[in-house]
Amino acid sequence: LESSNGCATNFASLQDSEDHLTEEHVTKGESTLSITVVGASGDLAKKKIFPALFALFYEGCLPQDFSVFGYARSKLTHEELRDMISSTLTCRIDQRENCADKMDQFLKRCFYHSGQYNSEEDFAELNTKLKEKEVGKLANRLYYLSIPPNIFVDVVRCASLRASSENGWTRVIVEKPFGRDSESSGELTRCLKQYLTEEQIFRIDHYLGKELVENLSVLRFSNLVFEPLWSRNYIRNVQLIFSEDFGTEGRGGYFDQYGIIRDIMQNHLLQILALFAMETPVSLDAEDIRSEKVKVLRSMKPLLLENVVVGQYKGHNKGGKTYPGYTDDPTVPNHSLTPTFAAAAMFINNARWDGVPFLMKAGKALHTRGAEIRVQFRHVPGNLYKKNFATNLDNATNELVIRVQPDEGIYLRINNKVPGLGMRLDRSDLNLLYRSRYPREIPDAYERLLLDAIEGERRLFIRSDELDAAWDLFTPALKELEEKKIIPELYPYGSRGPVGAHYLASKYNVRWG
Numbered sequence: 001l002e003s004s005n006g007c008a009t010n011f012a013s014l015q016d017s018e019d020h021l022t023e024e025h026v027t028k029g030e031s032t033l034s035i036t037v038v039g040a041s042g043d044l045a046k047k048k049i050f051p052a053l054f055a056l057f058y059e060g061c062l063p064q065d066f067s068v069f070g071y072a073r074s075k076l077t078h079e080e081l082r083d084m085i086s087s088t089l090t091c092r093i094d095q096r097e098n099c100a101d102k103m104d105q106f107l108k109r110c111f112y113h114s115g116q117y118n119s120e121e122d123f124a125e126l127n128t129k130l131k132e133k134e135v136g137k138l139a140n141r142l143y144y145l146s147i148p149p150n151i152f153v154d155v156v157r158c159a160s161l162r163a164s165s166e167n168g169w170t171r172v173i174v175e176k177p178f179g180r181d182s183e184s185s186g187e188l189t190r191c192l193k194q195y196l197t198e199e200q201i202f203r204i205d206h207y208l209g210k211e212l213v214e215n216l217s218v219l220r221f222s223n224l225v226f227e228p229l230w231s232r233n234y235i236r237n238v239q240l241i242f243s244e245d246f247g248t249e250g251r252g253g254y255f256d257q258y259g260i261i262r263d264i265m266q267n268h269l270l271q272i273l274a275l276f277a278m279e280t281p282v283s284l285d286a287e288d289i290r291s292e293k294v295k296v297l298r299s300m301k302p303l304l305l306e307n308v309v310v311g312q313y314k315g316h317n318k319g320g321k322t323y324p325g326y327t328d329d330p331t332v333p334n335h336s337l338t339p340t341f342a343a344a345a346m347f348i349n350n351a352r353w354d355g356v357p358f359l360m361k362a363g364k365a366l367h368t369r370g371a372e373i374r375v376q377f378r379h380v381p382g383n384l385y386k387k388n389f390a391t392n393l394d395n396a397t398n399e400l401v402i403r404v405q406p407d408e409g410i411y412l413r414i415n416n417k418v419p420g421l422g423m424r425l426d427r428s429d430l431n432l433l434y435r436s437r438y439p440r441e442i443p444d445a446y447e448r449l450l451l452d453a454i455e456g457e458r459r460l461f462i463r464s465d466e467l468d469a470a471w472d473l474f475t476p477a478l479k480e481l482e483e484k485k486i487i488p489e490l491y492p493y494g495s496r497g498p499v500g501a502h503y504l505a506s507k508y509n510v511r512w513g
């Protein structure tokens with residue numbers, strides 16, 4: 001069975017090999033799902049997790065029998081949690097519809113338990129409350145760790161010892177950051193694995209849940225026209241670009257510990273790169289896909305300091321409005337060298353991609369918000385129409401752009417003749433604009449990922465060897481940046497970022513798209 005949103009509603013699929021379940025239990029209605037959002041009072045829970053759970057409920061993607069628990073230290077009543085959740089719920093699916101009834105039904109399934117993150121007793125109390133809802137049923141439990149990383153292990157210890165399911169599965173979604181470098185990430189993995197198996201850990205990278213990132217493999221592997229071109233023979237360079245038109249607002253304290261390379265490049269952009277560059281997996285099975293991703297990451301050369309440019313935004317006055325600099329944030333030290341912008345050139349040392357620069361650019365407080373993949377193709381050898389281009393030939397190569405956000409779309413820039421008696425060439429876009437083609441709203445990444453975790457689908461979650469390979473690529477350059485105290489190039493809030501990014505690209509004959 002499929003709901004209108006494509007989610008499976010056969011809850012037999014909720015079970016998997018790690019479970020202690022018997023055949024007769026695996027029928028709809030006999031199992032129950034408890035989702036505990038740890039850190040329920042926080043920003044991410046409010047902004048993303050509860051709204052995504054509501055959207056799944058609205059779409060009929062949650063099991064018939066489910067409850068949602070918020071867990072945090074703040075002393076809230078069930079009603080206060082419900083008020084907090086309802087303040088951010090919208091009828092995302094269809095703005096014209098009135099969701100009030102559905103919201104009420106959803107909120108009635110939401111409960112709150114206040115406790116410390118390192119208290120086994122508090123988790124034992126949570127366990128009692130969960131059991132009250134689960135009585136007589138097969139109990140599957142999903143924990144979402146929406147908390148700062150320094151308390152991940154405490155929570156996992158207490159939850160696994162005192163509040164694991166006794167007859168169903170227990171899974172834990174872990175939010176980034178997964179450490180700050182190879183060492184701390186390895187340590188985190190080791191600690192988590194004292195209490196959980198790898199199959200129980202769902203490391204989330206929400207970029208993998210974005211529609212256009214999911215579509216990347218479809219584009220590559222189900223269209224004959226792209227895959228043959230997908231190599232150094234035809235592709236000149238690949239650009240992975242992330243920009244935000246706002247600063248670290250409210251998250252300066254966290255951000256200053258990490259910086260943009262760890263916040264965006266080592267995870268979101270690198271994950272996209274791996275999907276873009278991997279070989280064809282044996283199947284769509286999670287392990288086959290993740291193994292191909294690991295292979296490509298392990299074929300990459302670690303980032304060199306000479307291939308990185310870092311920047312930091314400074315305050316700026318524009319149109320009578322003052323935009324604060326990064327260090328104006330009271331939670332950021334005055335002399336912080338943490339980069340809020342970075343550009344990097346990376347290379348894959350394999351037969352398919354040898355010599356092709358993969359350029360990444362990520363920044364906060366830039367002139368625009370967006371995320372895209374730009375693929376620039378090589379020149380047409382011996383181009384017959386060299387003379388007929390209005391611009392120079394360098395600007396006339398084909399380009400494929402996959403716009404992840406906003407305004408999702410895919411377009412291929414081609415050369416064509418301008419209609420008329422003359423022979424003048426122009427550049428045009430073959431354009432798939434999602435909002436024109438698909439009027440239905442695209443689900444938020446967190447919806448897809450939560451649903452996958454519920455269904456035990458691991459394809460879009462990061463495996464531990466993948467994480468190790470990702471850190472190995474960035475750790476040496478990150479260490480050097482910090483040890484050498486490299487001063488980031490300042491750029492005004494709302495600008496295009498440091499000019500150094502252009503020098504880096506031109507070193508590899510690339511022009512940012």
Ligand code: NDP
Nearest residue numbers: 039041042043044045072073074146147148149175176177
């Ligand atoms: P918050 O800082 O809002 O923390 C969540 C909750 O954890 C708080 O409400 C608080 O609850 C508790 N908490 C906060 N600081 C501490 C502390 N030092 N010790 C113990 N408990 C603490 O985090 P976010 O909601 O912003 O993010 C949650 C996780 O998701 C983090 O790992 C973050 O890196 C990650 N993330 C966040 C994103 C976002 O947009 N916010 C985006 C991507 C990832 P209480 O005091 O009630 O116990």
Ligand code: BG6
Nearest residue numbers: 176206244263264268371405445
């Ligand atoms: C998070 C980063 O992982 O992704 C944030 O920690 C960033 O700094 C966010 O703002 C961007 O996500 P999205 O989905 O809004 O592009």
